[in-house]
Amino acid sequence: MSITVKVRVPGTTANCGPGFDAVGIACTIYSELELFLSDEGTLRIEIEGEGKGRIPTDSNNIIYQAVQAVLDRVGKHYQGIYLKLYNKIPLARGLGSSAAAIVGGLIAANHATGNTLTQEEIFSMATIIEGHPDNVAPAIFGGITISVMQDTQPVHLRFMPEKMLNMVVAIPEFNLSTHTARQVLPDTITMKDAVFNISRVALLIGALCKGEFHHLQYALEDKVHQPYRQELVPGMQQVFDAAVAKGAYGAALSGAGPCLIAFTDSNCDRIGKAMVQAFSKCDVKAEYISLSIDIEGAKVIE
Known part of the structure; x- marks a missing residue:
């Protein structure tokens, strides 16, 4: 017996300025994953697109580990596991490539084994593998998500803005691992900085919910992670300033970076060129892409 499933998963941007480890947005850039399960054969993994030649193609592959986690959970075993990833999401750039890989593996394996796991169970498993919920939530559910950990369980709220919102992403040529970006963060922050971020997150969610995007010029400000990560992304403030000067509502570090993301409802090309x-x-080679909000999240396409 053999089973084939194909899944599409959106990339994501997390934090959105002050919403550190809590706010995420699903973006219209995708990975597609094909999973083939058989009673005969061995593990085989192929990569096309971003990460080809860099992503592991053995049991260390995170997609395989996600697939195996589902198989173990539902009590299934397959000798032959074939994975093919068609990836357009840049690696180690702050666009949720690892979250997309994990979510794709979980959803493909769940569909292949009879859809016995709920979305919430998939969300919980993805959070455990990824280590935090802010990217996996929008990858699964689409839209804009707010995620919190209640004891050991992730909880999310999903919504969509009342108006269209575009995102212009400047992608520098260098990588930046989440591990490296977390190492520069302080263990504690002041009460003043905590209040600053709480107020900005509240304004951010309100502005996004109501479509009052002009508030983003203040709502995207942050004092918890971006000031410390700025040293890892040469020209970060200059890129922010250039985006705003060309009409963006505001800009932020995408996830742990190094991608920088500007929010706008128009002039995407003008903003992107200014960011590049x-x-x-600052002697950094970059390119830009224009994205909007993915509303579906991960889905089976074949």
């Missing part, structure tokens, strides 16, 4: 030029002035 600002990076260039």
